[in-house]
Amino acid sequence: MAPLPRLIRALAVCLTALPAVALLLSAPAGARAQMPADGIAAIVNDEVIPFSEVRKRVEDTERVLRDTYNGQELIDRIKEARLNTLRALIERELIIQDFKKQGYFIPESITEDRLRETIQNQYEGDRTAFIRTIQANGLSLDQYKKELRERTIVDAMRMKNVSNNVIISPFKIEQYYQDNIRQFSEDPQAQVSIILIKKALFPETAKGPDGKEVSYDPSEKVAQELLFKLDTGADFAEIARSYSDGPKRSDGGSLGWVKKDDLRPELAKVAFTLQPGQTSRVIATDEGYYILHVDDVKRSRVVPIAEVRAKIEQTLIQDDRQRLQQQWLDGLRAKAFIKTEF
Numbered sequence: 001m002a003p004l005p006r007l008i009r010a011l012a013v014c015l016t017a018l019p020a021v022a023l024l025l026s027a028p029a030g031a032r033a034q035m036p037a038d039g040i041a042a043i044v045n046d047e048v049i050p051f052s053e054v055r056k057r058v059e060d061t062e063r064v065l066r067d068t069y070n071g072q073e074l075i076d077r078i079k080e081a082r083l084n085t086l087r088a089l090i091e092r093e094l095i096i097q098d099f100k101k102q103g104y105f106i107p108e109s110i111t112e113d114r115l116r117e118t119i120q121n122q123y124e125g126d127r128t129a130f131i132r133t134i135q136a137n138g139l140s141l142d143q144y145k146k147e148l149r150e151r152t153i154v155d156a157m158r159m160k161n162v163s164n165n166v167i168i169s170p171f172k173i174e175q176y177y178q179d180n181i182r183q184f185s186e187d188p189q190a191q192v193s194i195i196l197i198k199k200a201l202f203p204e205t206a207k208g209p210d211g212k213e214v215s216y217d218p219s220e221k222v223a224q225e226l227l228f229k230l231d232t233g234a235d236f237a238e239i240a241r242s243y244s245d246g247p248k249r250s251d252g253g254s255l256g257w258v259k260k261d262d263l264r265p266e267l268a269k270v271a272f273t274l275q276p277g278q279t280s281r282v283i284a285t286d287e288g289y290y291i292l293h294v295d296d297v298k299r300s301r302v303v304p305i306a307e308v309r310a311k312i313e314q315t316l317i318q319d320d321r322q323r324l325q326q327q328w329l330d331g332l333r334a335k336a337f338i339k340t341e342f
Contacts, residue, residue: 041086042340044093049086058085086340092154094332099153106156111149118148161328166320173312177305184303187260190271191295193236193253196246197223198288223282223289230279236293245288257298267292 042049061081069077123130134144177184203215226239237252244253260268270280271292280292305312 040341042090042338044090045097045337047093047097049089049093053089054082054085057089058082061085090338090340091329091332092150094329094336095154095157096150097336098332099157106149106152110152111145114148114152115145158325162321162325164321166317166324168313168316168320172316173309174305176312176316177308181302184305184308186298186301186303188272188300189257189259189298190274191297192255192258192263192271193240193293193295194246194248194255194267195223195226195236195240195244195253195291196288197226197243198245220282220284220289223291227279227282227291230291230293236279246290253293254295272297 038050038052040048041051041054058081062078065074065077065081119125119127119130123133131141134141139147197219200217200219204218205213205215207213222243226243230236230239237254240246240253241249246253248254255262258271260272262268263271264285266283266285267290270283271294274280274292274294274297276294276296278294280290283290283292
């Protein structure tokens with residue numbers, strides 16, 4: 001057999017070990033009618049992927065789905081999760097088979113080193129606690145080491161076949177920027193603080209100018225009195241901490257930087273007409289009475305390419321690596337005999 005290439009060996013040495021807790025529990029009772037207790041889920045060349053392997057990989061996902069969905073949507077999402085898991089297992093098997101076909105090997109010492117690191121880092125060197133944990137989840141030590149070794153193989157083969165030295169030209173970055181210019185457009189923002197005085201549970205009455213009794217909300221009177229204090233020099237944050245019924249009271253009512261969509265429409269309409277340092281009048285809503293203060297504003301703008309060039313480059317690099325990986329996996333599929341049973 002050919003020795004492991006240096007690149008693969010380097011990766012294998014630095015790989016993080018598999019989590020000790022593997023998914024080897026049986027499927028939930030509700031799933032058994034849809035997935036056999038065991039049998040053949042897929043055949044990849046001369047290797048069989050059993051249904052039990054799919055179950056153990058998808059169990060946690062199914063548990064979340066069952067807590068979130070029901071009816072036909074639950075059935076569809078579980079089916080999708082199982083199919084995605086099966087595809088991943090098929091790809092894993094293809095990669096491992098290609099590794100063997102190429103004549104590569106990973107020394108057992110690498111797996112043992114990773115195992116020791118796992119026990120040291122996750123179990124403070126307590127091998128007994130590690131063994132007890134994996135056994136509680138249905139894994140033997142040999143099974144755990146096999147999982148660890150196969151993950152090392154898969155990651156090493158990905159590194160070998162998907163170049164890490166993808167180069168993105170300046171033209172491609174600029175083209176992406178132009179094609180996605182709306183992605184780099186920033187909406188206007190305002191640094192807003194609020195005071196909210198909630199409506200009173202019961203209205204009060206007073207005599208109007210014509211001497212007749214009129215109903216009014218005493219909370220509105222409180223809001224107007226607070227506005228007078230603000231207009232005559234009171235500190236907005238102190239007033240908010242003392243009187244506000246709104247959010248961020250302990251922070252002086254500061255909401256930080258917000259966009260229009262972050263505020264109620266009636267508040268956004270006012271907030272984005274104020275200049276830095278300005279305070280609104282009392283704004284009546286169905287909840288109560290608001291007073292807004294704007295500390296600063298950011299106008300809408302298109303972010304210059306210089307500020308996002310590095311981010312775009314990383315996006316394009318990731319896209320290229322994904323494309324190269326898919327080409328590699330498609331090549332392995334094209335040369336293989338694959339039969340799925342569901």
